[in-house]
Amino acid sequence: MRSTRPSRFDPTTEQGVLSLSIAASFAMAAAAVAFGLLANSSLIIFDGIYGLIDVVMTWLSLLVVRLISLSTNVDALQSRLNQRFTMGFWHLEPIVLGVSGTLMIGAALYAAVNAVDALMSGGRHIALGPAIVFAVLSIIAESALAIFVRRANRRIGSEFVGLDAKNWMVAAAMSGAYLLAFGGGWLLRGTEWAWVVPYIDPAILLVVCAFVVLAPLGTVRRALSDILLITPVGLQAHVDEVARAVVAKHGFIEHRSYVAKVGRGDQIELFFVVPENDPPRALVEWDRLRDEIGEALGEESPDRWLTIMFTTDREWTI
Structure with missing residues (x-):
């Protein structure tokens, strides 16, 4: 053979x-x-x-x-x-x-x-x-x-x-x-x-x-x-644009983004501050929202490290 x-x-x-x-x-x-x-x-x-x-x-x-x-x-x-x-x-x-x-x-x-x-x-x-x-x-x-x-x-x-x-x-x-x-x-x-x-x-x-x-x-x-993990300007702008659209669409308070390019890998961390009185959602709904954000950011790749978190406490975003 x-x-x-x-x-x-x-x-x-x-x-x-x-x-x-x-x-x-x-x-x-x-x-x-x-x-x-x-x-x-x-x-x-x-x-x-x-x-x-x-x-x-x-x-x-x-x-x-x-x-x-x-x-x-x-x-x-x-x-x-x-x-x-x-x-x-x-x-x-x-x-x-x-x-x-x-x-x-x-x-x-x-x-x-x-x-x-x-x-x-x-x-x-x-x-x-x-x-x-x-x-x-x-x-x-x-x-x-x-x-x-x-x-x-x-x-x-x-x-x-x-x-x-x-x-x-x-x-x-x-x-x-x-x-x-x-x-x-x-x-x-x-x-x-x-x-x-x-x-x-x-x-x-x-x-x-x-x-x-x-x-x-x-x-x-x-x-x-x-x-030195210097943030790429173009990638940061794209991530922030997507995040702002998510905040406006779902009524969140704000977002924080942390972006770096390491070799061929893109490292992205997104934090969304959710209102304390926001109606409860099932975990599967949060996962669907993560999928939606991931697709908006671009095609999924093995060289992309993406973390998306939701919190009501701003301290978790710092």
């Missing part, structure tokens, strides 16, 4: 795309370190280190995706997970994204310091032949992977996969810089500008580091916003 278990490298799923990216990243990082040592190029070695960091952080991203998926499926494993993580795993997503972006920035800053030191020390002599070969192979592989991951994410819509596509685009841009630098150095050999050649490697490395520092800043900012 043929297995129906999805492939580990299924390109139609978030986990499959990330698994493919991990394998490709590891292969490219290993090649970069090997070619960097062969060519004596700090630029190529940095590309390898950047790739290895990306491998580790993509693997962590994949682990978090699997945990979120498991925690939102009802099975025996979910029960064991929920005993330790009753609030789910959404909070791990912005942490991993933030750490990933911060590590990329830190590695780039460290490489930039080394590049400045090399420039002040007379540059760095490299073997241009292996360096050019590596640059050409890298551009082809990384551009193809960037296009593939980006197209896959149009259907998947994952922040993790989106960041991974951005990383591949950054890597391809870096390889393009390598090719221009090393090709220029090859043309300058034996000319009156040959003295420039040793400065090419650290100079381009410094430019690449500046680009790498800027690229993940948006992701780090969004991750920090999620970690």
